Amino acid sequence: MNKKRSFLDxxxxxxxxxxxxxxxxxxxxxxxxxxxxxxEHGNFSTNLPLLxxxxxxxxxxxxxxxxxxxxxxxxxxxSKVEVQPPGFINFFLSPRELRNILKEALEKGEDFGKTxxxxxxxxxxxxxxxxxxxxxxxxxxRQAVLGDSIARILEFHGxxxxxxxxxxxxxxxxxILGYSTYVRYRQILGYNELMxxxxxxxxxxxxxxxxxxxxxxxxxxxxxxxPVFVEMAERMVFSEIRNTLKRLGVEFDSFYNEKDLYEKxxxxxxxxxxxxxxxxxxxxxxxxxxxxxxGGTGDKVLWKSVVDEATYxxxxxxxxxxxxxxxxxxxxxxxxxxxxATYPDVLAGLRALGYDTxxxxxxxxxxxxxxxxxxxxxxSTRKATYVTLSELIDELGKDVVRYFFLMRNxxxxxxxxxxxxxxxxxxxxxxxxxxAHARIASILRNAVLRGMDTxxxxxxxxxxxxxxxxxxxDIIGEFKEIMQLCLKSYEPHHLTTYLQKLATEFHKxxxxxxxxxxxxxxxxxxxxxxxxxxxxxxSGLGILGITAPEQM
RNA sequence: GCCCCGAUAGCUCAACAGGAUAGAGCAUCUGCCUUCUAAGCAGAGGGUUGCAGGUUCGAGUCCUGCUCGGGGUACCA
Numbered sequence: 001m002n003k004k005r006s007f008l009d010x011x012x013x014x015x016x017x018x019x020x021x022x023x024x025x026x027x028x029x030x031x032x033x034x035x036x037x038x039x040e041h042g043n044f045s046t047n048l049p050l051l052x053x054x055x056x057x058x059x060x061x062x063x064x065x066x067x068x069x070x071x072x073x074x075x076x077x078x079s080k081v082e083v084q085p086p087g088f089i090n091f092f093l094s095p096r097e098l099r100n101i102l103k104e105a106l107e108k109g110e111d112f113g114k115t116x117x118x119x120x121x122x123x124x125x126x127x128x129x130x131x132x133x134x135x136x137x138x139x140x141x142r143q144a145v146l147g148d149s150i151a152r153i154l155e156f157h158g159x160x161x162x163x164x165x166x167x168x169x170x171x172x173x174x175x176i177l178g179y180s181t182y183v184r185y186r187q188i189l190g191y192n193e194l195m196x197x198x199x200x201x202x203x204x205x206x207x208x209x210x211x212x213x214x215x216x217x218x219x220x221x222x223x224x225x226x227p228v229f230v231e232m233a234e235r236m237v238f239s240e241i242r243n244t245l246k247r248l249g250v251e252f253d254s255f256y257n258e259k260d261l262y263e264k265x266x267x268x269x270x271x272x273x274x275x276x277x278x279x280x281x282x283x284x285x286x287x288x289x290x291x292x293x294x295g296g297t298g299d300k301v302l303w304k305s306v307v308d309e310a311t312y313x314x315x316x317x318x319x320x321x322x323x324x325x326x327x328x329x330x331x332x333x334x335x336x337x338x339x340x341a342t343y344p345d346v347l348a349g350l351r352a353l354g355y356d357t358x359x360x361x362x363x364x365x366x367x368x369x370x371x372x373x374x375x376x377x378x379x380s381t382r383k384a385t386y387v388t389l390s391e392l393i394d395e396l397g398k399d400v401v402r403y404f405f406l407m408r409n410x411x412x413x414x415x416x417x418x419x420x421x422x423x424x425x426x427x428x429x430x431x432x433x434x435x436a437h438a439r440i441a442s443i444l445r446n447a448v449l450r451g452m453d454t455x456x457x458x459x460x461x462x463x464x465x466x467x468x469x470x471x472x473x474d475i476i477g478e479f480k481e482i483m484q485l486c487l488k489s490y491e492p493h494h495l496t497t498y499l500q501k502l503a504t505e506f507h508k509x510x511x512x513x514x515x516x517x518x519x520x521x522x523x524x525x526x527x528x529x530x531x532x533x534x535x536x537x538x539s540g541l542g543i544l545g546i547t548a549p550e551q552m
Numbered sequence: 553g554c555c556c557c558g559a560u561a562g563c564u565c566a567a568c569a570g571g572a573u574a575g576a577g578c579a580u581c582u583g584c585c586u587u588c589u590a591a592g593c594a595g596a597g598g599g600u601u602g603c604a605g606g607u608u609c610g611a612g613u614c615c616u617g618c619u620c621g622g623g624g625u626a627c628c629a
Contacts, residue, residue, distance in 0.1 A: 037574085038572065085572090086610075171628090303627085305627065311628085312628075338624065339623095340557080340624060341623090342629085408564090409566085411558075414565095415565095417563085428591090429576085429577055434591085447588085485568055508592095511590095514587075517587065552589075
């Protein structure tokens with residue numbers, strides 16, 4: 001691999017500035033180089049003079065000029081460096097550098113933009129983790145897609161990633177699920193049975209009951225506590241959940257059951273060790289954990305007195321301990337905003353056990369508010385007032401659903417208007433990206449029909465001089481920065497924004513320049529350019545888990 | 553009461569660590585298909601970035617107070 005070329009131009013500029021500051025004996029400055037919004041301000045710019053102004057007691061413009069004048073020879077990757085008031089320095093990439101970026105993209109193909117940051121590192125991403133009490137809802141969809149794309153981003157950077165789903169099939173929820181099934185079963189048998197209000201009202205319970213009836217006839221009619229009600233419900237619901245996830249393109253490597261933690265004694269062991277460390281005390285017959293002493297939000301009950309069982313925190317601590325023990329370099333938990341008060345206590349528990357929690361990253365995403373024609377729908381699995389993820393995929397398709405969830409940053413509340421989603425189906429921005437990809441695919445097909453070799457690497461890229469071509473190369477190069485940003489921020493939405501920009505620039509290029517009708521050498525060069533665009537689009541869409549169609 | 557997240561164009565959202573003229577899509581209006589896919593392109597209108605202060609060369613971004621929405625604050629998960 002050509003080391004020089006794999007460097008970000010942004011980094012090269014930063015290094016250049018560091019060298020200059022070093023020569024002037026100015027240190028400990030955090031140099032920021034960014035892409036200005038306005039293209040007239042160059043490909044990159046820095047506000048360094050503005051930051052140094054106070055410290056050096058000089059005007060920012062003066063500092064800027066001094067810095068620029070210390071660049072004796074302009075490095076070949078730059079064509080111009082300018083000073084602009086109130087004190088910015090703008091950097092313009094040379095056409096030669098832009099063509100180098102294009103060359104790199106063509107040479108590396110689907111590896112373009114990848115780094116080895118995660119090489120030989122293991123990561124665990126836990127997400128969805130919904131208990132099998134009912135079908136996944138639209139809300140779970142956001143987390144499923146978010147988690148999967150974050151996993152893909154990690155993989156892109158070389159991590160060995162495992163996707164894990166944690167669930168509990170033992171608690172109160174599941175007991176009620178079993179009773180709900182029993183009620184439906186009795187109804188099928190013709191008993192005049194009413195479904196209590198706080199039981200699960202969903203249609204799927206009928207299917208479970210029907211199945212039980214088919215297998216057991218009426219033999220369980222007086223056997224409310226028979227485990228088959230819970231077991232059958234769990235099995236059928238889980239199979240539905242997996243199926244839905246699969247349709248979304250999300251597949252898990254492991255499903256971790258909370259029950260194992262009790263059976264293997266992990267839960268008891270956690271209690272014992274916390275006791276030894278003096279992190280527990282008894283009050284009102286319950287067992288309390290001094291979470292506050294370990295960075296938590298205050299003392300919390302780990303073992304209840306009113307019923308003889310643990311609170312969710314205890315198995316959660318035990319579960320996270322297994323994650324640490326399984327030896328991951330990076331542990332990511334993805335939760336809905338409703339968990340925000342709970343994870344600090346879990347981390348506190350781990351610290352109390354003597355673990356370092358620095359490599360645990362907790363990502364919280366805000367909720368999805370479902371709106372139907374302007375009216376909010378309050379979702380509840382219990383009351384069966386929800387729109388299932390599966391229904392959503394039926395209506396909009398996997399690609400639109402994934403894109404919709406990934407477009408926003410995870411901190412923003414997501415208003416999902418079903419009516420709008422349906423009518424906007426045809427105008428959805430995801431098609432804009434896919435269309436750009438399909439258009440290029442079509443050009444490549446036509447090129448082959450004309451006897452051109454699309455794999456021909458000898459094209460003279462120096463012929464690509466137009467503004468639109470150079471702009472495209474620049475944006476292709478930006479892909480590398482964006483993928484690093486996605487890794488640092490764990491926010492896939494930066495990629496969706498970027499791909500929009502790339503597609504826009506391609507569509508503009510397409511209307512202004514012809515690839516195939518041009519003079520033959522130019523035609524060859526442009527073919528390589530659009531091919532690189534196609535590769536990046538495909539790569540980016542792949543990380544979002546969205547199809548890159550050859551034809552539309 | 554206290555804690556977390558949010559409020560940006562009519563609607564849904566961007567704006568990477570405070571930067572230069574706050575951007576897209578949808579919706580509205582005007583043009584562009586004998587030429588590689590018009591699911592496209594070009595253009596117009598649309599904004600006191602919730603409100604009031606503050607910090608500074610510079611604030612959508614940081615600080616304080618307030619309003620509104622969501623979530624938490626459980627011996628629910």
